[in-house]
Amino acid sequence: MQKRLTLAAALLLGTSVAWAQVPVPANKQTNPTVLTGGTLHVGNGQVVEGAAVAFSGGKITYAGPAAGFKPEGATYETVNVAGKHIYPGMILPNSQIGLTEIGSVRATLDQQEVGLFNPNVRSVVAYNTDSDITPTLRSNGVLMAQITPVGGMISGSSSVVQLDAWNWEDALVKADGGVHLRWPAMVAPSSDNSPQVAQRRQARQTGLQEMESLLAEAKEYKNQKKDRENLKLASLTGLFDGSKKLFIHADYGKEIVEAVRFAQKAGVKEMVIVGGGDALLVADFLKENNIPVIYSGVHALPARAGDDVYLPYKMPGLLQQAGLLFCLDYDASLHGSRNLPFIAGTAVAFGLPKELALSSVTLNAAKILGVDKQVGSVEVGKDASIVVSEGDILDMRTNKISHAFIQGRKLNLTDKQQYLYQKFNNKYEQGK
Structure with missing residues (x-):
């Protein structure tokens, strides 16, 4: 018994020492x-x-x-x-910081809800201000982040926080400013008529139809008298008056165009492309529709075998030349998020002017997230x-x-x- 008490005391002491850091x-x-x-x-x-x-x-x-x-x-x-x-x-525009801590410890993971459509999920209420990762970002000059849920087709709502607070209420800079849509990947045409491929095509089509119905219901709900609030529909109504932005996570050019046209048809006013691997290929379309990009692939390999091996490094400079409003994201790993300034530095080495590279992790990010009047x-x-x-x-x-x-x-x-x-x-x- 005495040995157990001694061990417990040692564990508590070790924990308190760790917390003190x-x-x-x-x-x-x-x-x-x-x-x-x-x-x-x-x-x-x-x-x-x-x-x-x-x-x-x-x-x-x-x-x-x-x-x-x-x-x-x-x-x-x-x-x-x-x-x-x-x-x-600097501002990290697409992150699960405070929602995820240790990948192998389930109790520290709170970035995803079950189900395909969860627009009413508010990521910020799960945001942990005591994360050990957060101070490592501040040490490199990253002071704000948009806390983004993942999973499903509509993952939930994101909020912008500053990275020094006692609780999520104190951390809030802008609450529930965006709804995140994970656009389903296209199934490439092929001669493969196997049941598995047919099932994937059908699942995608069914998901898009359900999403179209959900957005139509939300638009109708916005104009109805309400006896009782429907949280799922209420969380989407801001998309139709521009008070919320739809963050569309997509990389492939055809999927970007398809997703934007889908959202426009549904009546969505403000959109942002997240990922945007093929953004340069559809730059004219994005510019014409005034859609900014959160570009995520600077420190990555090219998407296609025939691409210039340095294309991801050059992409920010090319997006700037194309006249798109964009900011940079670090999505390789959560623990690597502190490297946000260095992907901007890579862009400088491959053609993006230094002060514009700084804007891509500061002012441009603030504009895209709707907080540029403050930061x-x-x-x-x-x-x-x-x-x-x-x-x-x-x-x-x-x-x-x-x-x-x-x-x-x-x-x-x-x-x-x-x-x-x-x-x-x-x-x-x-x-x-």
Whole structure:
């Protein structure tokens, strides 16, 4: 019995030590702060050398040349960032962070609901602010994310959160702004008339018919007097007045066109393509219909054997030249989401101008997610979502974050990886 108690106490002690490494959310900003002397990358393509950025009450009050900053009677806490670079916090536009933790532990997975059609599922209520993954994103300058459900044909609603909060209510930036549609893959024509292929074709057709009926019901429901609310239909009504966006997950060109026309026929006002592997092939169609793209395949192999092996790296620059509004996503792995700035850096190496690459992970993402009035660039009136790096934030060699602020609150940039590095570095130093 004594042995069991000792073991339990040891486990509790080990758990409490591990918990102690999770940074506590920052306190609300109380003192006005000014960052001075650094190079400001606004996020909209502009660069200001020798800049000052001031913020008070969580909002930016000045952003421009340091010589033009006037405190106007307030006492500012001055942070000298000379030789460093000031950026807007980056935004991960399509992520299961806070919904998924350890792939082999079922109790930590809450990113998917059963069934094909779950528009009423709200991913944000399952968002875990205590995830060990979140601090690793902040350490690389990623301060916001859209929390996206997966599974089925209509996975549910997504919300935009900032990545430093006690609970999901505090984290919310924009609630339930998008509905996510996983467009079913086409069944390629072939001479194979096996029952399995026929079954796949039939399942796809049945799913599309059911989805068409569901959207028609929701559109009718929007205009009806309601004795009792239907949560599934109510969650879709925003698609018909533009208050919600339909995020269509599709890569193949024909599927992108098919999905957009399907949604237009149903009366959907605002759409976004997520994935967009063939977006360049249908760029004229997307531009004509004013549909932006969340492009997910920069660090990937080409989709077709005959493609240029560097095509995924070049794609952001080509999308920019085609005149599409796009942002970049990192979907290779959840734990790799911290590498978001470096896929933008890859795009720079293959033709996308550096400041436009920065916009592809900041302001463009904010525009596509509908939060550009609040965040996405370092401009007066916006939230003080700001990162200071010792060097180029898009280069893994120089991305060294010295300061980060969310709504003016100074973040603790410690994360589990840094803690473990320091722990074992000390161990082996002691052994020398």
